[in-house]
Amino acid sequence: MADQQFKPILSHEEFAQALARGRLMGLSCIGCGAVTTPPQATCPKCGGSDLGPVEVEPSGVIETMTVIRVGPAGFDPPYVVALVRLDDGPRLMGRVNGVDPESAGPDLIGRRVCLKGQVSEPRTKESGVRRVSFLFDLT
């Protein structure tokens, strides 16, 4: 079986390429109907592996937020990070654009947002795994 390489239904690279073109892709479970994004090997709801690629609505609601004041190396605080619940069900963590971090607060909870992905080069040339950031605009 060594020549049979595991091929995800929707690979990270396919997901990243679609996001770079402005499309949020995910998986729909044939068994239970749950929609998943980002993609993973099985359905998080029922564990089924009978999944099909699906385009996911890039809109949702801010479920909670924070303002990062002390960041990891390579980041430039302050900035707003939110957990967003997409209209199709899944949650994504990402930056919220277009709000002043100094005045941002929990009144952002419940605000509608639209996803704009950002795909950057791999951490190292050798890695081949491109990095995905989820950016949200208030709508």
Place this chain on the structure above:
Amino acid sequence: MREVVILGVGMTKFGVHKQPMRELFAQAALEALAESRVSPRDIEGLFVGQVLGVFEEAQANIAPFLAQDIGLPRTAPAVRFEGACASATVAIRHGALLVAGGVHDLVLCGGVERATAMNTSLATTTFAMCSHADYECPSGITFPGIFGLAAHLYAAKYGLELGELKRAMAEVAVKNHRHATGNPLAQFRKEISIEDVLSGPMVADPLQLYDCCPFSDGAAAVVIADAARFRDHLAEPVFLAGTGQGNAGGAFSQGDLTLSSARRASVGQAYRQAGLGPDEVDLCELHDCFTIAEIIASEALGFFPDGTGWRAALEGHTDMSGRLPINPSGGLKAKGHPIGATGAAQTYEIVNQLRGKAGPRQVENARVGLVDTLGGDMSTICNLILRRG
């Protein structure tokens, strides 16, 4: 499964240490072995939590070097466990399971970390690596950020004024600092006030500096044995009555963050195995990496109904003299949080409490104690229930 007993425990002072992790772990391990009245040569396996040694000391594969330092026999497997901040509890659980399963009769477990060997920027960066590398880290999330998200969600979900929740969170910090004044091994042994907490610099809204545990160095160790062979070895046996461990993926995949779903899965296993419920727990060392984390944990562990943990903290129910003393050691907040060692230090505290050896911070009539340790963004949770013999 065989019954498992804890023979002895050891722990270094938590804080800033300018010495290699080998020396820190040896100090804790030799103390635990001496208290257990066993020799390093009797130990059949070493299971040790260690997280960021690659960055701290440019050391991978640390377990055999720790074993070498304390003179364990060649036949003893030496294994490093990495489950972020829950590493030591995971190591203890697996060591205990190997004893329960009859593979070993006597093992040494514990953990060690030297986070202050990294500067704050590197430490913040490497700690954040315990979040999802592909779908969370690129957003610039940090550990305080995860719990900032949880705090704002908690207030919104339960309809609390943020100021009201923040006052309850501040009470957690004040209480744990007060508890740590009775702990000679704690990193911070000074009381702080509500005003101190509420006037600190913001780290990740709404968490201020005193809502956050420090970066710390330290080690702790636990000797675990087959009860049938070792129960009469010491006058004060402490039984490991139940263990549990749960997992959750990235914070984005966990559903409602305030529920800490992996913790409910983990502690449920531990309660069932021990045949005990939350009402029978006399004290708890839980994972207060951030003040809101203590409130969330106190609910997920079943001590207070969901949405009321903040009020329990505010009303003193989790104080030394309260209904359920939480973190009599000072917790991660004030005792310190050398991430790879934390679970072993929590176990150290519970064992000493159950033996009535906790000095000025002794909880009266402590018979059952719970250890609760969280790793990453609540993605690894491990629990131990200890019972006085």
